[in-house]
Amino acid sequence: MPTDFYKYHALGNDYIVIDPNKSALALSEENIRLICHRNFGVGSDGILFGPLLEAGGMRLRILNPDGSEAEKSGNGIRIFSRYLVEAGYVKGKEFSLITAGGTVAVAVLDGVGGLIKVDMGAASFSSADLPASGPAREIFGETLALGEAEYTINCVSMGNPHCVIPLDDISRETAERLGPLVENHPLFPRRTNVQFLKVIDRANIRIEIWERGAGYTLASGSSSCAAASVAHRLGLTGPEVKVHMPGGVIDIDIRPDGHVFMTGPVTGVMTGSFAPDLRRQVGLGAVKQ
Numbered sequence: 001m002p003t004d005f006y007k008y009h010a011l012g013n014d015y016i017v018i019d020p021n022k023s024a025l026a027l028s029e030e031n032i033r034l035i036c037h038r039n040f041g042v043g044s045d046g047i048l049f050g051p052l053l054e055a056g057g058m059r060l061r062i063l064n065p066d067g068s069e070a071e072k073s074g075n076g077i078r079i080f081s082r083y084l085v086e087a088g089y090v091k092g093k094e095f096s097l098i099t100a101g102g103t104v105a106v107a108v109l110d111g112v113g114g115l116i117k118v119d120m121g122a123a124s125f126s127s128a129d130l131p132a133s134g135p136a137r138e139i140f141g142e143t144l145a146l147g148e149a150e151y152t153i154n155c156v157s158m159g160n161p162h163c164v165i166p167l168d169d170i171s172r173e174t175a176e177r178l179g180p181l182v183e184n185h186p187l188f189p190r191r192t193n194v195q196f197l198k199v200i201d202r203a204n205i206r207i208e209i210w211e212r213g214a215g216y217t218l219a220s221g222s223s224s225c226a227a228a229s230v231a232h233r234l235g236l237t238g239p240e241v242k243v244h245m246p247g248g249v250i251d252i253d254i255r256p257d258g259h260v261f262m263t264g265p266v267t268g269v270m271t272g273s274f275a276p277d278l279r280r281q282v283g284l285g286a287v288k289q
């Protein structure tokens, strides 16, 4: 049986790598939703499609389980970097990756299976970069009505959009109740990722996450960058922040030039083949014996 996909997780935020140089899969919204479905498919928080080998380098496409395409994914970039090393696409420890949200610099620390550090680029607080509707501004400390209550929101782009809401108490229940209301709010023409933030001390924060196009996830790299950038901008932390999530901890380092560095682990789960039924459903022919 041919290998159709490679599954990894990053602190419980799991992704399926599909390599177009090895698979003929057509990336339709229907195929993405089916493959990512936890009951009818393989099950995943998204698909990492690449490397697309271009003159400028290697491109990674990031697909959410609802079929939408994301500009960036921190955990996805770390996972895909691990795949590139294991698949022999890169020999050294440092390389760059092209994403729809910009080119990122990667450093594989401690060899395969070790931590991976990514320069996720500079956080932008500009409403135009999110994008967010209304006059061009920084959405920092704005009030947003959600149902009967009002919340203070702080929006930041890491290439993909984020809305960070500081609260005294955060929980999965909060994320699942309020997350969809924010994700789909008319303020965000391309929707948004949502983080509920609790600052623990000047070096530690905790977040609960509701991801655009994916829902509740146990960890998120770009969310970690966004939430740490907001906490730091609010003067509540230093530039080096440990972001605690249900799936584990990511280290964030906000440099003086504004670039946000993210360091975290990747865990291999499996390589797999689609069964004949699923191959037919996603439009892949029968396996040539």
Ligand SMILES: N[C@H](CCC[C@H](N)C(=O)O)C(=O)O
Pocket (backbone or CB within 6 Å): 013, 062, 064, 069, 070, 071, 072, 073, 074, 075, 076, 160, 161, 193, 211, 212, 213, 214, 219, 220, 221, 222, 223
């Ligand atoms: N759902 C996100 C992409 C994945 C982000 C997350 N898994 C990460 O590790 O950054 C979006 O639509 O922008």
